[in-house]
Amino acid sequence: xITGVIFDIKRYTLHDGPGIRVSVHLKGCxxxxxxxxxxxxQSFAPQLLFRPERCIRCGYCVPVCPARAISEKIETDxxxxxxxxxxxxxxxxxxxxxxxxxxxxxxxxxxxLKERIFFDQSGGGVTLSGGEPLCQAGFVxxxxxxxxxxxxxxxxxxxxxxxxxxxxxxxxxxxxxxxDIKHMDPELHRKYTGADNGMILANLxxxxxxxxxxxxxxxxxxGVNTDERNLRNTGEFVSRLxxxxxxxxxxxxxxxxxxxxxxxxxxKLRGVYPPTSHSLAAAAGVIEKYGVKxxxxx
Numbered sequence: 304x305i306t307g308v309i310f311d312i313k314r315y316t317l318h319d320g321p322g323i324r325v326s327v328h329l330k331g332c333x334x335x336x337x338x339x340x341x342x343x344x345q346s347f348a349p350q351l352l353f354r355p356e357r358c359i360r361c362g363y364c365v366p367v368c369p370a371r372a373i374s375e376k377i378e379t380d381x382x383x384x385x386x387x388x389x390x391x392x393x394x395x396x397x398x399x400x401x402x403x404x405x406x407x408x409x410x411x412x413x414x415x416l417k418e419r420i421f422f423d424q425s426g427g428g429v430t431l432s433g434g435e436p437l438c439q440a441g442f443v444x445x446x447x448x449x450x451x452x453x454x455x456x457x458x459x460x461x462x463x464x465x466x467x468x469x470x471x472x473x474x475x476x477x478x479x480x481x482x483d484i485k486h487m488d489p490e491l492h493r494k495y496t497g498a499d500n501g502m503i504l505a506n507l508x509x510x511x512x513x514x515x516x517x518x519x520x521x522x523x524x525x526g527v528n529t530d531e532r533n534l535r536n537t538g539e540f541v542s543r544l545x546x547x548x549x550x551x552x553x554x555x556x557x558x559x560x561x562x563x564x565x566x567x568x569x570x571k572l573r574g575v576y577p578p579t580s581h582s583l584a585a586a587a588g589v590i591e592k593y594g595v596k597x598x599x600x601x
Contacts, residue, residue, distance in 0.1 A: 307442025310344055310403045310434070312411070314418060318601030320458040320479055320518075322427025325418045327411060329443070330403045332435040333464050335497040336485065337571045338524045340559040344434035349386045349403030352566065353379060357398035364390035364399060408445045415455065428456030428478070437465035440472065447476035460520075463503040470506055471513070480517045482507055486528045487536040495527055504540070511545035519547055520601075523586065524555040525578050534586050538593035550590055550597045554578050 311328040313319075319326045331347030332339075339345065343352070358377060365373050368390055372383035391399040415429055422428050429450050436443050436459060443459075450457050459473055460481040484507070485500070486492040492500035510517060519541055523529060541547055556577050563570035578586075587597040 304407045304409070305442055305445050306405045306407050307439045307446070308347065308349065308403050309406055309411070310341075312414060315421065316430070319430040319432060319460060320428065320456075320481060322425035322456075323421040324427040324430050324458070325415055326430045326432050326460075327415075327436075327446075329431065329433045329436045329439050331438045332433055332462070333438060333498065334435070334462055336522070337495050337527070338522060338555055338559055340556065340562065341434070342559070342563050342566050342568050343402045346403075347438070349401055349405070351379065351384055351386055351391075352400040352402055354398045354400075354565065357396045359396045359398075361395060363393045363395065367393050408442065408449055411446060412449050412453070415450065416453065419453070419455065422455060426456075428458060430458040430460055430481070432460035432481075435462055435464060437461055437469050437473070440465075440469045444472055444476070447473060451476050463506045464498060465506070467506055467509060470510065474510075474513055474515060478516065480510060480515055481520055482510070482517050483520050483522065484537060484541070485522060487533055487540060491528075508544055511547065515546050516548060517544070517546045519550045521550065521552050522555065523552045523578055523583065524572070525575055525582070527572075527575075529578065529582065529586060531589060534589040535593075538590040538595055541590070541595050542593040547595065550595050551601060552583055552586060552597065552599050553601065554583060554599070 308330040309328060310330045313326040316324045316326045330344055332345045335345060360377055365375060369387050370383045370385040372380045373390060386401060388401040391401045431443055447457055456478050457476060458479040458481055459477050462483045485496055489499050489501060541550055554577055560570050583599045587599060590597045
């Protein structure tokens, strides 16, 4: 049976493509963006999240752990922990949570089919997101195939950091790509995401040439990619592409900081605040000068 690792399935989403959608979030990402609002998605493996401030020290987790990784002091030995999930299941305070689970294509389809009425009524569909969904091509491609067999509109939310062979395989199965451009400068892209943008931009151009429908999405992060030079370079580049229907500016928000702290991950954007409505409107105006329809938000 074909399985993948997901960390969430969000129902009734309105910002991951047209209409009412179900977004399947796959775990694992090759990038490490400073502003990532789903840092729990970066690791490819299921993880145990422990919130000590919630723990009431009831001890229910100790005897159920199959690996005996939890001591009487309610401390977890990470080397022993097998991420079984039993401790999270019995925790009455929600102090323990497993992020990421193995699922089959058929199990995800069971969930999607129950939501189909909302797709039909709203012009929505299924969005595969992440993490980076294309990193689990062996799971994503069969899932997309099943969606198409059931006449479900599909979208793939991607950073584009994947081999072209993988992206090409999704073309007959994907109705819309939500494609990130995080920065046009390769060195600054590497600084803020951990990887060069050459393959990302090349794949985006090839997608357009292949006839794909594309919504370019820009995470709009003050002090990172909001300067006029980068906006002009983005507008000029996108204006030359085929298939791009809109550019969406996605305002940075500070929820990412709390998530990084919860997962004990370094957060590098402390003191950065969400952009103002004025700065967003001005940025949209810069890009639109290149003849590209630009919207604020998803």
